[in-house]
Amino acid sequence: MTQDITGAIDCDMHPRLPTPKALSAHMDEFWRDTVEVRGIDVWDSMAYPANAPFTVRPDWRKARADATPAGLAAATLDRFHFAHGLLNCLFPVQTFRDENLGAAFARATNDWIRHEWLDQDPRLRASLVLPIQSPARSVEEIERLAGDTRFVQVLLLAMGEAPLGKSRYWPIYAAAEKHGLAVGIHAGSSYHQAVTGSGWPSYFIEDYAAQAAGFHTQLGSLICEGVFVKFPKLKVVLIESGVSWLPPYLWRLAKSWRGVRQEVPWLDRSPEEFARDHVRLTLQPFDAPPDAAHIGRIMDQLQSDEMLLFATDFPHWQFDEEAMLPAGLPTELKRKILIDNARATYPRLGSQP
Amino acid sequence: MPRHVVARAEELPPGTRKLVNVAGRDIVIFNIKGELFALSDKCPHKGGSLARGKLTGLVVSAEPGTYQYSRAGEMLRCPWHGWEFDVRTGRSWCDPNRLRLMNYKVSVEPGAALVAGPHVAETFAVAVEDAYIVVETK
C-alpha cells in the first residue's frame, strides 16, 4: 500500500560512494597526480560495510539504485513523487589527518556532487561536505560554493575529535548562518578516537548503535556552549540519529541546568527550548515500535510539531517495502513532517540554481 | 497580617542566618549586610532545607564564555540540587514565574509594641531598649 507522500522532501539520501579516482577527476593537476602517484586507490572507513545488507536494501542493491541519479530517482523521487531529495555524501573526507588532503577531497567531493548528481536532476539538493579538520578551510569551502543554492546544508559527523559546540568551530556556524545554510550532523565518525567512552567495541552493530551517544554529546555541546545564543538564526539537523533518544536526554539536560546554571549563564532559557527552536531530526531511523500508540506517546514527549524532517535514508535498509512513515500520524502533522518543516529548516530550497 | 516575634535582633548579626518555626512553618532569616530577609525553608523543588543553602552572587552573561557577577551574597542555592533563589524576592532564577519561595516581610521592631509569639521575648530590665526581630506571616 503506497502512502500518499507526494511533494515530500526527503532530507537524507546517500549517493553511492565515489572512488578516490572518480573524485580526482574534479581535482587540480597536483592533487589528481597525488592520488595516482601515491596510489590512493581506496579510501574507505569502517562505516557502512559495503556488502552488509543494512548498507543497501536488497532490492535497491539489485537495481544498483544508489549508483546513478536515474537509479535513485526511479527508486524514490519518481516512484513517490518527492519534490526534492537531499544528498548527504558520506565519502570520509573527515578521516584524513592531513588537512590539505582533507580539504582537497572535500572540494572534489562537492564538485563531484554538483556535476554528477545535482546537474543531472533538478529535484536534487545536497549538503556541502566540510573538511572539519580545519575550521578555516571549512569556511573557505562554504564561501566557495555558497553561491550554488542547490547546497542547502553543510555536513559534519556525529563523532570527531572534539564536540562541535566548541568555539574553534564557530567560524563555520557564522558562515552557515550568514548564507542560510543549515548545519547537518550525520551519524558517522572520523575514527580518530574510539567510538565509545569505553574504547572500541567488537562489532559494527555496536558502532552503529553508539552513534546515538555521539549525538548526545553534540547536542549537549551545541546548546551548552551557547552556539544558539551566538548564532540565533542557526538551524542544526541531526541526521540518522534515532529520534526516540531525544526527549529523555532533554529532560536530563534541563534538570541539570536548573542546578548548575551558573556554569553556563549565557543560556537564558531551558536547554529544551533551545532544542525546540534550533534542532531538527530526520525521521529514519525512528527507534520505536512502529504502532500508533508508541509513536503518539513519543511525539507527545517531543512537545513539538516542528522538529521532525521526513527522510528515507536511502539506500540504508531502515524500512521494508514502503513503510517509511510511522503509523497513525495526524494529517496536519504529517504534512509538516513531509514538507513544511523541511522548507522552514532549509530556506534555500525555495531558490533556483 | 499576624506578626510573630522570632528572635532578638542581636541573635542575628550581619552575615548570619537563623532557622525558626513560625505557626508550624519553617522559616529561615538572613541578615545580609544589615538587611533582613525571611524565606520559607523548604525548597519548592524537592524539599531541601534552604537554611543549609549557600549564599552566592548573581551570575549572568550576554556572551558565551563570559561571566558577569553582581549582588554578592544575595542568591541562595539550595543545598541539594543547587537551585538558585533571589533572597530579595524568593524568585527562582531558572523559572522566575513558576517557582518562587514564599518570602516574608521582616522588620526589626522596638520592644514595646509586641505580641507574644512562639519565641517569648524575655524581658530584662534593659530589654525595653532591645530590638526584637519580628516576622509577619500572610
Next chain:
Amino acid sequence: MNLDAPFLVEPKSESSADPERQAKSRLKIIDGDVHPALRTPADLKPYLSQRWWEHFQTWGGRRRSGMSYEPYPKSQPRASRRDAWPQEGGAPGSSLRLMREQYLDAYGIEYGMLGPLGLTGQSEFNLDFAGAIASAVNEWQRETFSKPEPRLKSAIVVPYDDGEAAAREIDKRADDPAYAQVFMLTRSQEPAGRKRYWPIYAAAERHGLPVGLHVFGASGHPYTGAGWPSYYIEESSGHSTSCQTVVTSLVMEGVFERFPKLKVVLIEGGFGWLPALTWRLDKLFERMRSEVPHLRRRPSEYIREHIWVTTQPMEEPKDPRHLLDVMEWIGWDRLLFASDYPHWDFDDPVRAFPAGLPRERLQAILTSNGKAVYRLA
C-alpha cells in the same frame, strides 16, 4: 505541576528520626546506591600491606584520566549535598552517625547498597595496586559500615580491568553475607562485554551475586566518540551514554548467552535512555544479525531478563505521564529505587517519584524489585 508522591508523608526535619512518619509509610525502602566515604586515605591503612601503603604514600593513585580526582570540577564540594557534611569532620558519607540520623533512620531505609567511589583502585593504570586498594576498600566497608550497621550492605569492589584478579576478589568475599553485589564502573578500558571481563561475570554468576555497574570510571577515552565536552553540565548529563555502551556490549558479545543466570544493575545513570536503546538494538539486530550469530535471542529479550536500572537521577519531564510511560516500557519489575545519598543530585524517596504512580508500582520499585536482585539475607 506538583510532583510530590501522595503516598508517603514528608519528613519533618532531616536530622531526626520520625517514627510516626515511618509507621505511616509502611514501605520498607531498599536503596540501590548509597555512597560511603573515607574520612582520610589513612582509613585504608589497616587493610593494606606495608608495601602497598608505602607505594600509595610515594606514588599516589594514577587514574586513566590523568587526574587525581575527577576530570571535571563539580558544582558543589565533593559533589555532595551541602547539609551532609558531618559536624565531627570528614567528607559527606564518612560518618555512619550522620548517615543513620539524616538518612537511614529519617526515611525508614530497610537496606542500603553501598557503592564506594574515589580511592577504590578502579580506573588505576597499575593493576596490582588496583587490586590491593580494592581489597582494602572491601574490608573497610564491611568493618566500618556493614558490621556495625546491618542495614548497609557492602559491595565487592573489583579491579575490573584485570578480569582474573577481579574474579579472585569475588571468590574471596562472596561467602560473606556482608556483601550484596559485585561493583564495577561503567567506563572500563574496553566495553564491558569484552572477554577480558568474563571471569568477573563467571564468578558473580557462580556465587549468585548481581553485578552493579555504577556510572563514572576513567577508561582512557573521552566520554563518547565525539570527544571531551567542556562543561560539568555536559558531563553530568552524559552518563547515560556509558550505560548504553555497557548494555550494548553485554548483549552483543553474548554475555547473557554464556552466563544465563547473570543479573546486571546499571547504577546512577537514570533510566530514561533504556527504552530507546532497546528498540534501537532490536532494529539493528534484525538487519545485522549475521554479524553476531552467537546471539539466539533478540536484544530486548536479554535486556528484559538480565538488566535492572536504578531510578536516580529521576527524570523530571513537565508532564509526569511521560515518565510513567517510560517506566512501563522498561518494565515495572526492572526499576530499583536509589537515592545516591549523600550526593547533590540526591533523590528523596518521599518526593522523587512522579505524581500518578500507583502505590503497588511504588512498592515494587522501593522494595520487592530490590529483594529479587540483591543478596540481602
